[in-house]
Amino acid sequence: MTRIKICGITDIEPASLCSQLGADFIGLVFAKSRRRVTEDQAKEITEYLLSQRRRPEIVGVFVNTPASEVNQIADSCHLDRVQLSGDEDEDYCRNIKTPIIKATRIVQGFKIPEIKTLTVADTIHLFDSGAHGLFGGSGKLFDWAALEGLDLSNQVIVAGGLTPENVEELVLRYHPWGVDVSSGVETNHRKDPKKIRDFISAVRKTDAKLKGAENVTR
Numbered sequence: 480m481t482r483i484k485i486c487g488i489t490d491i492e493p494a495s496l497c498s499q500l501g502a503d504f505i506g507l508v509f510a511k512s513r514r515r516v517t518e519d520q521a522k523e524i525t526e527y528l529l530s531q532r533r534r535p536e537i538v539g540v541f542v543n544t545p546a547s548e549v550n551q552i553a554d555s556c557h558l559d560r561v562q563l564s565g566d567e568d569e570d571y572c573r574n575i576k577t578p579i580i581k582a583t584r585i586v587q588g589f590k591i592p593e594i595k596t597l598t599v600a601d602t603i604h605l606f607d608s609g610a611h612g613l614f615g616g617s618g619k620l621f622d623w624a625a626l627e628g629l630d631l632s633n634q635v636i637v638a639g640g641l642t643p644e645n646v647e648e649l650v651l652r653y654h655p656w657g658v659d660v661s662s663g664v665e666t667n668h669r670k671d672p673k674k675i676r677d678f679i680s681a682v683r684k685t686d687a688k689l690k691g692a693e694n695v696t697r
């Protein structure tokens with residue numbers, strides 16, 4: 480099944496909905512962003528989720544933040560993982576005490592040469608759009624030609640401009656391990672419960688389609 484990450488959660492209600500609908504990860508943005516949460520807001524959300532029997536992994540999103548600060552926030556806010564969406568290198572990653580999602584921004588014409596394996600254990604790779612010079616959350620697609628020929632089935636998440644309408648095409652064409660969305664499940668800059676439902680449902684229906692096709696070819 481394709482893992483689903485819903486990013487840019489700022490309140491308990493959408494966090495609870497994502498949890499009920501079986502999202503695999505939710506993201507709390509600590510980087511400079513209109514979706515930025517304070518440590519207090521984050522704690523409120525994580526403490527709520529930790530009280531639930533089943534919950535998504537909680538991911539904190541950072542951009543070029545000192546490692547000591549990332550470690551302190553991960554600890555105080557009970558983060559399961561940290562997403563590094565800036566220019567953090569491998570040495571930096573080795574100083575992070577929580578499992579990592581390392582984002583690579585894809586700009587026009589960039590061809591991913593290979594999926595570079597970080598030696599840091601249990602790293603998830605994320606390909607996101609580098610549109611408008613932003614570190615993420617642009618709501619813009621990157622040219623999926625950059626994904627051609629890559630094996631995305633092992634700990635690779637694709638993000639950038641996904642929506643309930645276009646995620647099926649991505650999953651059918653590239654079979655990524657996971658997908659990630661923020662802007663595409665918002666209306667007027669707020670998380671929209673219907674769009675969250677539609678996104679998760681689109682991914683699950685596509686998974687079922689792929690499974691059906693697999694059974695036919697056996």
Ligand SMILES: O=C(O)c1ccccc1N[C@@H]1O[C@H](COP(=O)(O)O)[C@@H](O)[C@H]1O
Pocket residue numbers: 486487506508510511512513514540541542562564605607608614615616617618619638639640641659660661662663
């Ligand atoms: O969401 C943000 O504001 C953000 C800020 C800084 C770094 C990353 C950010 N979000 C990440 O962007 C992608 C995709 O977002 P979108 O669907 O294109 O809006 C996702 O990985 C978020 O984690």
